[in-house]
Amino acid sequence: MCRRPMVWLAALWLVNSALVLAQVQDPATKNPAASNPHLGKPESIRSGMMLYRVRCADCHGLDASGYRGPDLMAALAGGATDERIFQTIRKGVPGTEMPPTTAPDDDLLQIIAYLRKLGSVAAPDTPIGNVENGARLFASQCTACHRVGSRGGRIGPDLSRIGVSRSRAALVREVRTPSEWIPPAFEAVTLVTKQGERIRGIKKNEDAFSIQIMDKSERIQGYLKANLQEVVYEKASWMPAFGTDRLSDNDLVDLVGYLSTLRGSDVAVR
Amino acid sequence: MWRSGNRESRVAAEDFMRAVLIVAICSVTLAAQQPAAPTVSSQDLLDGLKDPTKWLTYSGNYSGHRHSPLTQITPENVNQLTAQWTFQTGTLGSFQTTPVVLDAILYVTGYNGNAWAIDARTGRQIWRYRRELPEDLRNCCGTVNRGLGVLGDRLFMATADAHLVALDMRTGGVLYDVQLADYKLGYSATVAPLVVKDKVIVGIAGAEFGIRAFIDAYDVQSGKRAWRFYTTAGPGEPGGNTWPRGDAYLRGGGSIWVTGTYDPQQNLVFYGTGNPGPDYYSNAREGDNLYTASLVALDADTGQLRWHYQFTPHDVHDWDSTQVPVLADITINGQPRKVVMFANRNGFFYTIDRVTGKVIVAKPFVETTWAKEIGSDGRPLLLPGHLPDEEGTKTCPDLGGGTNFMSPSYDPTAGLFFVTARETCATYFGFDQKFKPGEQFEAGGTQRPRDQKNFGALRAIDPVTATMKWEFRYPSVSAAGVLTTASGLVFAGDGDGNVMAFDSRTGKNLWHYNLGYPMRSTAGTTYMLDGRQYLLVPSGSALTAFALPQR
Numbered sequence: 001m002c003r004r005p006m007v008w009l010a011a012l013w014l015v016n017s018a019l020v021l022a023q024v025q026d027p028a029t030k031n032p033a034a035s036n037p038h039l040g041k042p043e044s045i046r047s048g049m050m051l052y053r054v055r056c057a058d059c060h061g062l063d064a065s066g067y068r069g070p071d072l073m074a075a076l077a078g079g080a081t082d083e084r085i086f087q088t089i090r091k092g093v094p095g096t097e098m099p100p101t102t103a104p105d106d107d108l109l110q111i112i113a114y115l116r117k118l119g120s121v122a123a124p125d126t127p128i129g130n131v132e133n134g135a136r137l138f139a140s141q142c143t144a145c146h147r148v149g150s151r152g153g154r155i156g157p158d159l160s161r162i163g164v165s166r167s168r169a170a171l172v173r174e175v176r177t178p179s180e181w182i183p184p185a186f187e188a189v190t191l192v193t194k195q196g197e198r199i200r201g202i203k204k205n206e207d208a209f210s211i212q213i214m215d216k217s218e219r220i221q222g223y224l225k226a227n228l229q230e231v232v233y234e235k236a237s238w239m240p241a242f243g244t245d246r247l248s249d250n251d252l253v254d255l256v257g258y259l260s261t262l263r264g265s266d267v268a269v270r
Numbered sequence: 271m272w273r274s275g276n277r278e279s280r281v282a283a284e285d286f287m288r289a290v291l292i293v294a295i296c297s298v299t300l301a302a303q304q305p306a307a308p309t310v311s312s313q314d315l316l317d318g319l320k321d322p323t324k325w326l327t328y329s330g331n332y333s334g335h336r337h338s339p340l341t342q343i344t345p346e347n348v349n350q351l352t353a354q355w356t357f358q359t360g361t362l363g364s365f366q367t368t369p370v371v372l373d374a375i376l377y378v379t380g381y382n383g384n385a386w387a388i389d390a391r392t393g394r395q396i397w398r399y400r401r402e403l404p405e406d407l408r409n410c411c412g413t414v415n416r417g418l419g420v421l422g423d424r425l426f427m428a429t430a431d432a433h434l435v436a437l438d439m440r441t442g443g444v445l446y447d448v449q450l451a452d453y454k455l456g457y458s459a460t461v462a463p464l465v466v467k468d469k470v471i472v473g474i475a476g477a478e479f480g481i482r483a484f485i486d487a488y489d490v491q492s493g494k495r496a497w498r499f500y501t502t503a504g505p506g507e508p509g510g511n512t513w514p515r516g517d518a519y520l521r522g523g524g525s526i527w528v529t530g531t532y533d534p535q536q537n538l539v540f541y542g543t544g545n546p547g548p549d550y551y552s553n554a555r556e557g558d559n560l561y562t563a564s565l566v567a568l569d570a571d572t573g574q575l576r577w578h579y580q581f582t583p584h585d586v587h588d589w590d591s592t593q594v595p596v597l598a599d600i601t602i603n604g605q606p607r608k609v610v611m612f613a614n615r616n617g618f619f620y621t622i623d624r625v626t627g628k629v630i631v632a633k634p635f636v637e638t639t640w641a642k643e644i645g646s647d648g649r650p651l652l653l654p655g656h657l658p659d660e661e662g663t664k665t666c667p668d669l670g671g672g673t674n675f676m677s678p679s680y681d682p683t684a685g686l687f688f689v690t691a692r693e694t695c696a697t698y699f700g701f702d703q704k705f706k707p708g709e710q711f712e713a714g715g716t717q718r719p720r721d722q723k724n725f726g727a728l729r730a731i732d733p734v735t736a737t738m739k740w741e742f743r744y745p746s747v748s749a750a751g752v753l754t755t756a757s758g759l760v761f762a763g764d765g766d767g768n769v770m771a772f773d774s775r776t777g778k779n780l781w782h783y784n785l786g787y788p789m790r791s792t793a794g795t796t797y798m799l800d801g802r803q804y805l806l807v808p809s810g811s812a813l814t815a816f817a818l819p820q821r
Contacts, residue, residue: 043704046701046702047701047702047703047704049660050660050699050701050714050715051715053660053662053699053717054699054714054715054716054717055715057717058717058718058720103710104709104710106709107710181720206745206766207744207745207746207764207766207767207768207784208742208743208744208745208764208766208768208770208779208782209768209782
């Protein structure tokens with residue numbers, strides 16, 4: 001069930017990349033990962049490891065088992081081909097934090113050689129947990145702030161594609177301890193006007209002279225700092241920490257199971 | 271026909287003659303009234319911004335001040351500045367250029383090998399030159415360009431594919447085209463050429479590709495090379511023993527990204543040199559790696575090295591020293607000193623004796639964790655734990671440095687040096703990498719630590735003590751330069767797209783305007799035209815001219 005959108009996405013990337021390639025290069029250019037000279041070569045694998053640490057580990061974790069970004073070991077176990085991985089690194093994943101890159105083909109091939117060397121874990125059973133219960137929990141606990149498709153609030157990040165952009169471990173962490181890492185454009189602020197009015201909101205943008213927020217009523221609005229007494233930058237996320245008192249371990253598994261199935265249509269960035 | 275004896279014909283012939291005579295007289299009169307197209311002399315370049323209708327060299331004057339004597343725009347009226355026109359390049363890529371201004375015409379370079387002549391009154395294009403850049407061109411940081419050099423009726427442009435072209439100022443036509451180096455090996459050029467006497471001086475970049483960089487001088491007329499100074503010393507040359515045996519120096523980097531300055535009294539040009547290559551892996555090139563990450567003082571006629579000072583011996587953090595060396599004569603402890611001031615990417619600000627090359631004073635102007643201080647011998651006293659390795663080591667500042675290619679400004683009246691500062695840290699990785707000609711050769715990389723909050727600031731530094739007098743902070747880092755004027759204004763840019771004006775003595779913000787894209791390299795230039803002072807600001811693919819409202 002969760003495979004089909006991935007296949008569709010992969011097809012979309014291929015079509016998209018084919019179009020881009022046709023514009024700038026020989027359309028017959030092969031995917032370089034089809035014949036990767038670095039596979040199995042210790043020196044290349046070492047270089048790939050270092051490139052991975054510098055460019056990928058921040059999101060995918062030092063051991064490639066996923067941090068914020070998806071678990072790459074699981075992706076390999078799930079049957080992702082080297083060509084697919086190459087295209088994904090080259091083009092990025094639209095609607096997620098995964099950016100495209102202009103790094104040389106060779107760098108990408110060495111990273112792939114490293115990932116292959118790391119091996120792979122067993123493919124996860126799909127999906128984990130009771131997805132129906134997860135969907136119910138989501139509808140009752142999360143939709144006030146989070147949107148999926150055309151339903152839900154706008155205070156928190158849109159989760160329509162969260163299953164593509166987050167590992168399960170990252171989802172667990174972000175539900176249990178949401179203040180550990182707050183995505184850009186979702187940091188909480190309180191604006192204190194010259195009249196002493198306090199406006200709480202989520203910071204969308206800021207420069208030395210102005211700040212743009214979404215307030216609790218989801219109104220987006222810009223304010224001139226010259227008209228404010230103070231801008232208070234709050235350390236904690238607006239998302240409450242869902243500890244075991246609010247969400248049992250079993251329910252968390254179900255919720256994350258449901259979130260992992262969300263691989264829907266493109267969403268606006270930020 | 272007018273030779274005919276017929277009376278009517280004769281009358282007609284006399285009328286015709288009269289008409290010819292009148293036309294001839296009028297033409298002569300017109301020619302006398304119409305000034306000839308001006309050309310630029312070496313004296314004009316030496317004069318810097320004395321004639322405020324002109325801006326002829328990268329930093330405004332040879333000393334690198336970016337300080338205009340103009341006073342029409344003041345701290346009192348700067349908040350009335352109004353956009354007069356906008357020029358759009360119609361191409362992708364951002365401006366990093368300092369326009370040349372001459373006779374109410376702007377000569378501007380842009381992204382991807384473009385250059386334009388633009389009417390300074392209206393922003394209308396007069397001509398456009400577009401270099402055909404090769405498709406397989408690869409460079410680290412985009413096909414940016416920092417501007418043109420000028421002498422006589424010629425413009426000089428260094429190109430992304432490592433050529434120097436001379437252009438006809440009136441048409442944009444190519445007069446000559448000289449190859450500096452082979453772009454296929456990773457060489458590229460971004461600098462605005464510096465014209466000194468009869469020579470045009472350029473530097474080569476591309477150290478991320480394992481190149482051996484140099485500074486070249488070419489004859490203005492013929493395009494023939496007069497001299498070359500390699501920024502990595504070879505075996506048997508002075509400094510050659512600061513590289514490991516073998517050919518490491520041949521891919522040792524030392525890029526020239528930014529235009530230098532010139533001291534006519536000593537006949538010396540000053541250039542900051544780039545980081546050694548590969549960028550991060552220490553073991554690949556043991557030793558100090560001269561003359562990378564240094565300031566070099568070269569004889570302008572011969573290219574001979576007079577002296578050098580190395581800011582970061584054996585740099586492993588990609589801290590190019592290609593900031594603008596700013597020259598000034600200042601009083602320190604009651605003594606008049608000829609100095610060169612340098613806010614370095616490594617996080618330290620230096621005031622150096624420009625006759626001897628000895629450091630007078632040096633202090634950090636941003637948070638620096640890699641060196642305790644600059645010792646009395648001029649070498650940094652290193653703190654342990656800052657060699658990049660496979661596990662990663664955290665160091666401040668990040669690879670972008672305490673400042674970078676963006677131009678500083680020096681106001682000689684206020685005695686203050688103004689710089690765009692970056693407060694950043696990074697985790698640096700270094701590892702062995704095989705060199706392949708034409709391929710990127712950095713042997714490492716960086717990550718931003720998870721909790722790191724970077725920010726930017728405009729800072730005013732007293733060069734006598736190397737201490738900060740004031741600062742204005744920006745929420746994000748900026749790559750915009752600084753411009754000052756004699757009316758006591760500082761113009762700067764933040765990382766969010768604002769051009770701003772400040773009181774140079776207090777740092778008080780007086781004006782800002784959202785350009786929609788951050789400025790890079792410059793904070794604009796200023797000049798007089800038809801009795802009005804203009805502020806010309808390149809940002810993104812737009813060039814916007816500001817002036818006070820006409821009364």
